[in-house]
Amino acid sequence: MNKKEFFDRIAFQWDKEHRLSKEKKNIRLLMEKFPLSTGNYVLDAGCGTGRLAPHIRRMVGKHGRIIAADFSGEMIKLAENNFTFKNLCFVQSDAQWLPFVSAFFDVIICFALFPHIQDKKLALSEFRRVLKKGGILVIAHLMNRLELNSFHRRVKGPVTKDLLPDEKQMRALLCGAGFLDLSIRDEPSLYLVQARV
Numbered sequence: 001m002n003k004k005e006f007f008d009r010i011a012f013q014w015d016k017e018h019r020l021s022k023e024k025k026n027i028r029l030l031m032e033k034f035p036l037s038t039g040n041y042v043l044d045a046g047c048g049t050g051r052l053a054p055h056i057r058r059m060v061g062k063h064g065r066i067i068a069a070d071f072s073g074e075m076i077k078l079a080e081n082n083f084t085f086k087n088l089c090f091v092q093s094d095a096q097w098l099p100f101v102s103a104f105f106d107v108i109i110c111f112a113l114f115p116h117i118q119d120k121k122l123a124l125s126e127f128r129r130v131l132k133k134g135g136i137l138v139i140a141h142l143m144n145r146l147e148l149n150s151f152h153r154r155v156k157g158p159v160t161k162d163l164l165p166d167e168k169q170m171r172a173l174l175c176g177a178g179f180l181d182l183s184i185r186d187e188p189s190l191y192l193v194q195a196r197v
């Protein structure tokens with residue numbers, strides 16, 4: 001089974017398990033740390049079944065725009081059922097080959113996605129391409145690196161080796177892709193990277 005098939009297969013269960021109110025609160029608190037403002041154009045990369053969308057909508061308002069993308073068709077189908085806002089659209093696409101024009105987004109959010117991306121260099125160069133000058137990439141998890149890596153190692157299937165790089169490797173990846181002003185927080189129940197184009 002490849003990774004896309006894995007995520008297609010778990011989509012229904014993922015959706016059911018991840019709409020708990022406790023998580024909603026944690027996500028809301030996490031997102032207060034994101035640099036989102038009214039009117040921003042935001043890419044939610046690896047959006048799953050769309051649980052970030054209402055939070056992003058609240059922060060960017062009706063003049064912002066939210067494109068939520070995921071390579072799993074099953075995740076996207078559920079996401080489209082879950083949320084419909086005028087300024088939100090769901091797109092089935094792989095983070096490594098984004099079907100968007102260059103310099104389009106103010107912010108890209110990778111929430112619970114980054115370790116799963118096969119070719120991280122390729123995805124980062126795509127993120128950089130589609131961000132406007134001054135745009136910001138956010139990579140976030142509600143676990144720190146060690147917690148997340150040990151969690152993935154315990155999951156059977158094609159994600160078992162999907163790990164967050166250590167700080168030195170992460171800095172090298174981001175700098176190599178041309179990102180500036182890197183900030184990396186790796187704390188209990190929080191992993192948060194921000195970098196600017």
Ligand SMILES: C[S@@+](CC[C@H](N)C(=O)[O-])C[C@H]1O[C@@H](n2cnc3c(N)ncnc32)[C@H](O)[C@@H]1O
Pocket residue numbers: 003007008018045046047048049050051069070071072075093094095096111112113116117118
């Ligand atoms: C752990 S889930 C997180 C989903 C969502 N961000 C959330 O927190 O509910 C990881 C998601 O990333 C997607 N994904 C993995 N690799 C991807 C890639 N290369 N391009 C786009 N989506 C990808 C999966 O299909 C899955 O929906």
